[in-house]
Amino acid sequence: MxxxxxxxxxxxxxxxxxxxxxxxxxxxxxxxxxxxxxxxxxxxxxxxxxxxxxxxxxxxxxxxxxxxxxxxxxxxxxxxxxxxxxxxxxxxxxxxxxxxxxxxxxxxxxxxxxxxxxxxxxxxxxxxxxxxxxxxxxxxxxLAMSNEHNPTTLSIFSRYADLAPEDPYRLFNLLFVARNFCDFDRIAAIEARIAEALRLGDAELLAGESPYANLLYCGDERINRLATNNGAPAQISPAALARQRRSRPHRWGEKIRIAYLSSDFWEHHATMTLFQRVLELHDRDRFEITLYCYTPPHLKAFDEGGRERWGWPIVSLIGLSDAEAATLIRQNETDILVDLKGPTSDARLGILNQMAAPVQVEWLGFPGSVVNIDCDYVIGDKVVLPGSARPSYHEKFCRLPDSYQPNDPLHRPLPAAKSRAEVGLPGDRFVFASFNTPRKISVPVIDAWSAILRGAPDALLWMMIDGETHRANVLKAMADRGVDAAQILFAPKMAYADHLARLQAADLALDTFPYNGHTTTSDQLWAGLPVLSVKGTNFASRVSESLLGAIGLPELVAKDTTDFIAKAIELTTRPEEIARYKAHLREQRFRAPLFDAERFCRHLETAYRTMAERAQSGQAPDHFDVPALPPRTEPFATRPI
Missing domain, CATH: 1.25.40.10 (Tetratricopeptide repeat domain)
Known part of the structure; x- marks a missing residue:
């Protein structure tokens, strides 16, 4: 049955x-x-x-x-x-x-x-x-990307790329992870493949690379523009969008309404570490400021009062589409929309392609042009944006007189120096320092640092590298270039104030190139540690020169890599020169323009007034330089150390 x-x-x-x-x-x-x-x-x-x-x-x-x-x-x-x-x-x-x-x-x-x-x-x-x-x-x-120190991450990306060797997106993802792990052999091999493709005219390969990642090894602004992965391409050309946007009716008020757009609105993010004092100093009689925020809740949780202290309305864009966000910004009659992200992680550049404001500006978050984005101006200075760079930008140059980078002399910690014994450094050796993120250590940088250590065998290089795999790769690269492991000391990450305190124990910081230290360089100068850099060929590689000029130490910019190596080696034998640089930084911390937030804010406001006046009178955006205020004759602030 x-x-x-x-x-x-x-x-x-x-x-x-x-x-x-x-x-x-x-x-x-x-x-x-x-x-x-x-x-x-x-x-x-x-x-x-x-x-x-x-x-x-x-x-x-x-x-x-x-x-x-x-x-x-x-x-x-x-x-x-x-x-x-x-x-x-x-x-x-x-x-x-x-x-x-x-x-x-x-x-x-x-x-x-x-x-x-x-x-x-x-x-x-x-x-x-x-x-x-x-x-x-x-x-x-x-899964691996949620833990940057997982030793299997690099091999997973390698296997994934091997499954589709002609896929540029997988290739560049592998390259980026290799940089994070300081795998210089793999980095060199992939970069050689890219160079050969470009030599043969295969520029389409770069469509698989993000703009930020390209800057980590390429100092050619013409090529930087070809890396468009992670961008937000417009449905029509940015030029056509700009014409439509500028022709829209707009009501101008007595005050200029500025909107800042970012996902980094919490006080300990690098952007706000630089910018927050300038934000507080905006002239409330002449400007209305709104922060359009899509900062994730878990990051806002790290804020310890900055969002309230800044004193301006913060409008959340979370849950809104780009079109809805642009409509809100437009309804609030924003005159100038300033994007603080550029084509970096979590950016919402698509908002700029929705005709959000009569004037749209890129500043601070990305050192270069924002390709395929409707943007009128990029804010820089004469060092990071020389006239020769104009053909590589669709934006017009707004150049500030001292440096493009704001700095906060009030809320930034200024702790007493830690002794060498406290940070595990010998008292009788010359100590070079590198506290840039490891992905900025390019193959030319590791070559140059190795040459410096070979030329100064008694010197040490103190590096902020976390992770056993990462450190092993650095030691291997140095050993391959004839440097003994005993010349390398590793430093862990630590709390910001403690980090600034330990920086002062080193003699000289060595910059990275073609992507310089940006916040890292200003941190080091703020702490009183001189930085040796190299003259650059694009925005990202000219930043340290800009900062050194604004603090009065242009002589610490080497003319090329050979000069960089020679200067570094020479300075190991000139303790009096190092002492002079450190004394200069202490004396100029509250005198020179670099950390003068009030001076910077007035220059920035002049820039905004110029942009608004041109737009209000019907003139198209154009290049302009902001005139400098008279030099300070007295310190702009004093703070006990």
């Missing part, structure tokens, strides 16, 4: 008559719980969309039959039905026995990364690491 009815149900199932099959099987269930009946019934339930019922039967069968394949099917169906808890329960039962099974690991990782603590999904990364499946490696990449 059971055999006949089961055959009848199977025949109906195979014919696609799932309801008929269900009716027959329901009758059988009154007489038996034969595994064949249960298995066919689960198949019928799944076909009819009753995923939870199918999962429960498969879980029962998997347990009674000790059949892992059935348990895996049950877990998948629980997940499909939305029962994450039971899906994880049965999946983990399998994973305990089969941690090597990539399908099980993939299933569980997908579930746990959606849970309250996504970090638990990291447990499954080793199981996915060696897979050749696209989906497995793609998920492994997502």
């Amino acid at each position: 059971i055999t006949t009815e089961l055959a009848k149900a199977r025949s109906a199932f195979e014919a696609g008559d799932y309801v008929d099959a269900l009716m027959v099987l329901n009758g059988l269930m009154d007489e038996t719980r034969d595994p064949q009946v249960l298995l066919l019934l689960s198949d019928v339930f799944e076909k009819l969309g009753f995923d939870m019922d199918a999962a429960e039967l498969l879980a029962e069968l998997g347990k009674s039959q000790a059949d892992d394949a059935l348990t895996l099917r049950a877990a998948k169906l629980f997940f499909k039905a939305g029962d994450e808890a039971r899906g994880q329960l049965h999946g983990m039962t399998l994973f305990e026995r089969k941690a090597h099974d990539r399908d099980i690991a993939f299933l569980l990782a997908q579930s746990f990364r959606k849970g309250p603590d996504p970090r638990f999904a990291q447990v499954f990364l080793p199981s996915l690491h060696d897979s050749d499946e696209e989906a497995h490696l793609s998920l492994a990449i997502d």
Whole structure:
């Protein structure tokens, strides 16, 4: 009887008559719980969309039959039905026995990364690491990126790139991760491949690279513009958008209404470390400021009162589309929209392509042109934006007189110096320092630093490198270039004030190129540590020259890499010169323009008035330089150290 009815149900199932099959099987269930009946019934339930019922039967069968394949099917169906808890329960039962099974690991990782603590999904990364499946490696990449020190990250990106060697996006993702891990052999190999492609005229390759990543090794502004991944291309050309935007009617008020746009509005972000005092000093009789904020909640949680102290309205854009955000900015009659991000992580440049304001400006967040974005001006200075750079920008140059970079002399910590003994440095050795992010250490930089250490064998290089793999790669690169590991000292990350205190224990900071230290350089100068840099060829590589000029030490800009190496070696033998530089920084900290936030703010406001006056009178944007206020004759501030 059971055999006949089961055959009848199977025949109906195979014919696609799932309801008929269900009716027959329901009758059988009154007489038996034969595994064949249960298995066919689960198949019928799944076909009819009753995923939870199918999962429960498969879980029962998997347990009674000790059949892992059935348990895996049950877990998948629980997940499909939305029962994450039971899906994880049965999946983990399998994973305990089969941690090597990539399908099980993939299933569980997908579930746990959606849970309250996504970090638990990291447990499954080793199981996915060696897979050749696209989906497995793609998920492994997502998991690995949440932990920049995970030693498997680089090999995962390498395997993923190997699956599609002609895919430029995978190639440049691998290159970026290699930079984070200081894998200079891999970096050199990929850069050689890029150079050969460009030599052969294959510039389309760069469409797979982000603008920021390109700046880490390329100092050619003509090429920088070709790296467009992560951009926000306009539906029509930025020039056509600009014409439409500028022709829209606009009501100008007595005060100039400035909107700052960013995801970094919390006081300890590097941007606000520089900018917050200038923001506070804006003339409230002449300007109305609004901060349009899409700062993630978990980052706002790090703010310790800055958002209230700045004293301007903060309007959240979270949950709004770019078009909706632009409409809001427009409805608030914004005169000048200033984007503080550029094409960097989490930016919302698409808002600028929605005709948000009569004048649109890029400043501070990205050292270069924003390609495919409707933007009128880029704010810089005569060093970072020389006239020769104009052909590489569609924006007009607004050049401030001292430096493009604001600085905060009030809220920035200024702790007493830590002794060498406190930071683990010997008292009788010359100490070079490098506290830039490791990804800025290019192959030419590691070559130059190695030459310096070979030429000054008693000197040490103190580097902020975290992670055992990262440090091992640096030591290998140095050893390959003839430098003993005993000349390298590693420093961990630490709290900002403690970091500024330890900087003062070094003798001289060595800059990176072609991407200089930006906030890092100003931090070092603020702390009283002189910085040796190299004359650059694009915005990112000219920043330290700008900052050194604004603090009165232009002689610390070498004319080229050869000069950089020679100056560094020479300064190890001239302690009196190092002492003079440090004394100059102490004396000029509250005199020179670099840290004079009030002076900077007045220059910036002059720039905004010029932009607004041109727009209000119907004139198109054009290049202009802001005239300098008279030099200070007295310190602009005093603070105890």
